[in-house]
Amino acid sequence: MAVLVIADHDNASLKEDTAKTVTAALKLSSDVDVLVAGQGAKAAADAAAKITGVRKVLLAESAELGQGLAEAFEALVVPLAANYDAILTPSTSQGRNVSPRIAAKLDVAQISDVIEVVDANTFVRPIYAGNALETVQSSDAKKVITVRPTAFKPAGDGGSAKVETIAAPAAPAKTHFVGQQLVKSERPELTAAKIVVSGGRAMGSAEEFQKVIEPLADKLGAAVGASRAAVDAGYAPNDYQVGQTGKVVAPELYIAIGISGAIQHLAGMKDSKVIVAINKDADAPIFQVADYGLVADYKTAVPELMDALSKAGK
Amino acid sequence: MKVLVPVKRVIDYNVKARVKPDQTGVDLANVKMSMNPFDEIAVEEAVRLKEKGAATEVVAVSIGPVQAQETLRTALAMGADRAILIQTTDDLEPLAVAKVLQKIIGEESPDVVIMGKQAIDGDNAATGQMLAAILGWPQATFASAVELSAGKAKVTREVDGGLQTLEVDLPAIVTADLRLNEPRYASLPNIMKAKKKPLDIKELASLGVDTAPRLKVVKVTEPPKRAGGVKVETAADLVMKLKTEAGVL
Numbered sequence A: 001m002a003v004l005v006i007a008d009h010d011n012a013s014l015k016e017d018t019a020k021t022v023t024a025a026l027k028l029s030s031d032v033d034v035l036v037a038g039q040g041a042k043a044a045a046d047a048a049a050k051i052t053g054v055r056k057v058l059l060a061e062s063a064e065l066g067q068g069l070a071e072a073f074e075a076l077v078v079p080l081a082a083n084y085d086a087i088l089t090p091s092t093s094q095g096r097n098v099s100p101r102i103a104a105k106l107d108v109a110q111i112s113d114v115i116e117v118v119d120a121n122t123f124v125r126p127i128y129a130g131n132a133l134e135t136v137q138s139s140d141a142k143k144v145i146t147v148r149p150t151a152f153k154p155a156g157d158g159g160s161a162k163v164e165t166i167a168a169p170a171a172p173a174k175t176h177f178v179g180q181q182l183v184k185s186e187r188p189e190l191t192a193a194k195i196v197v198s199g200g201r202a203m204g205s206a207e208e209f210q211k212v213i214e215p216l217a218d219k220l221g222a223a224v225g226a227s228r229a230a231v232d233a234g235y236a237p238n239d240y241q242v243g244q245t246g247k248v249v250a251p252e253l254y255i256a257i258g259i260s261g262a263i264q265h266l267a268g269m270k271d272s273k274v275i276v277a278i279n280k281d282a283d284a285p286i287f288q289v290a291d292y293g294l295v296a297d298y299k300t301a302v303p304e305l306m307d308a309l310s311k312a313g314k
Numbered sequence B: 001m002k003v004l005v006p007v008k009r010v011i012d013y014n015v016k017a018r019v020k021p022d023q024t025g026v027d028l029a030n031v032k033m034s035m036n037p038f039d040e041i042a043v044e045e046a047v048r049l050k051e052k053g054a055a056t057e058v059v060a061v062s063i064g065p066v067q068a069q070e071t072l073r074t075a076l077a078m079g080a081d082r083a084i085l086i087q088t089t090d091d092l093e094p095l096a097v098a099k100v101l102q103k104i105i106g107e108e109s110p111d112v113v114i115m116g117k118q119a120i121d122g123d124n125a126a127t128g129q130m131l132a133a134i135l136g137w138p139q140a141t142f143a144s145a146v147e148l149s150a151g152k153a154k155v156t157r158e159v160d161g162g163l164q165t166l167e168v169d170l171p172a173i174v175t176a177d178l179r180l181n182e183p184r185y186a187s188l189p190n191i192m193k194a195k196k197k198p199l200d201i202k203e204l205a206s207l208g209v210d211t212a213p214r215l216k217v218v219k220v221t222e223p224p225k226r227a228g229g230v231k232v233e234t235a236a237d238l239v240m241k242l243k244t245e246a247g248v249l
């Protein structure tokens, strides 16, 4: 049995989600290849070759792959699937965009957001915003799976696989890339950060969000997250959203400030190692999952926290 | 221009799902059910396109039990013109839903299909992409803005890292994300009017589509519970505990 992992990268560099997905793949087989599909992605392919346990890296490059177009991924991956028994993709927005398209073309189910590989046919995945875990057994000859990266440790970096360049087939020209607006940040990535500081509706404005949440994050070397309410109101960009339908994070420390703790938000952060909540409402549901709860107005609590951190040498 | 909107009846988003003690699934008896929130957004978008004159007809489709008629009536009350129920008591997997929708699309020939990015029960987020694949149509998933023009849709997508804009040739599949719009509440007069709008019912079996499940649910269990935490009195206390007790600073 051989497994293909579709790498997560931004053309310039490889994302840690790839090494986590390799860990899931190695539970299925020792023959794990990584596909780096993009443009100008040689460095990402070289990085993938260093992941422990990787047999071979396939590098395919074209403008459409670089733009992440699902149609281009379909054209590339479906023929490659003949060589593999399973195709694993991290369940990032890009993975979720392309993987079901590949599964349907192969006429197999997609098993979404797998958090545990039980055996070659049996997988565990969260459903209902993580309020239930479903164990499913697949009868398909090929498995197409998206992997929830937070559920797996990254494979090591002791590998030395070969990088093989393969041709990118032409993709149907029905989809045209117009442009993108990416949020630039010096902070660690939300899904890979050791500490995440998130703000909610209580912030009241984008200025307040920046004034309260960002300095605290910077002090802790943390990534910044947000609730849906904060994103909807324009206090924070869309890719900060943590939750059932946003990003799933599981840092060492998650600090929720002015977030009530709706089911959908909890779905994205309740596997964090330590959860801190600052909320002025002692009955807010976030306190039910918080290891440490501070019932306070953030307007006084966050400056005090900044102070206390400074005193503690942060 | 005709818009097709697939809508699913799911557990209401305010209800916390409970696992059945026998581990066969989630207890849905006497639980409030509603239209999947992302599908409400999709219906709203379709109705707005019609109100703007960009679309001429909005057809809502649901695959589900007899009660899914209520979900379709909600779509009609929001402004959809007609509805189709593909009746079944089976809970279909995304691939099967996509195949059923493919069949309906063959009969209805819509110019664009707007659907939810994810159903909040199974959390698969797969059906739209699968449907696009089997139809050989372009897809624009996780949409936060949609503009229709002659034969094309310009779609802004929410992606990791920010936003991406694509232009797809019609017919195409668009899946709705949270920021696409804020769905309206149906007014009472519109709820009354919706009762008279056409709602066709077909039995799933009559379509001749292979909807056999590919996955067998072995069990459904509760996620591990977090141990109860403590309240701290001050920010200084908090920092001390994070340092010495939790060891995360």
Ligand SMILES: Cc1cc2nc3c(=O)[nH]c(=O)nc-3n(C[C@H](O)[C@H](O)[C@H](O)COP(=O)(O)OP(=O)(O)OC[C@H]3O[C@@H](n4cnc5c(N)ncnc54)[C@H](O)[C@@H]3O)c2cc1C
Pocket (backbone or CB within 6 Å): A199, A200, A201, A202, A226, A227, A228, A229, A230, A241, A242, A243, A244, A245, A246, A247, A257, A258, A259, A260, A261, A262, A263, A264, A265, A268, A278, A279, A280, A281, A284, A296, A297, A298, A299, B013, B037, B038, B120
């Ligand atoms: C389909 C769907 C998908 C969704 N997906 C997500 C998702 O992925 N992620 C997500 O987060 N949500 C999601 N939601 C939304 C979710 O249901 C909640 O509405 C949202 O999480 C609430 O955000 P909030 O906690 O910031 O706001 P609120 O619920 O309004 O909470 C604000 C909190 O701030 C506290 N507060 C106010 N002022 C202060 C102050 N001065 N100091 C301290 N505390 C204060 C209040 O006590 C309150 O608890 C989704 C909803 C739907 C329907």
Ligand SMILES: Nc1ncnc2c1ncn2[C@@H]1O[C@H](COP(=O)(O)O)[C@@H](O)[C@H]1O
Pocket (backbone or CB within 6 Å): B006, B007, B008, B009, B036, B038, B039, B061, B062, B063, B064, B092, B094, B097, B114, B115, B116, B117, B118, B119, B120, B122, B123, B124, B125, B126, B127, B128
């Ligand atoms: N039974 C169904 N009937 C109608 N539409 C559905 C059904 N199941 C899924 N869909 C559509 O597919 C979208 C994505 O669902 P899923 O892939 O299950 O997360 C939903 O938001 C709906 O628009």
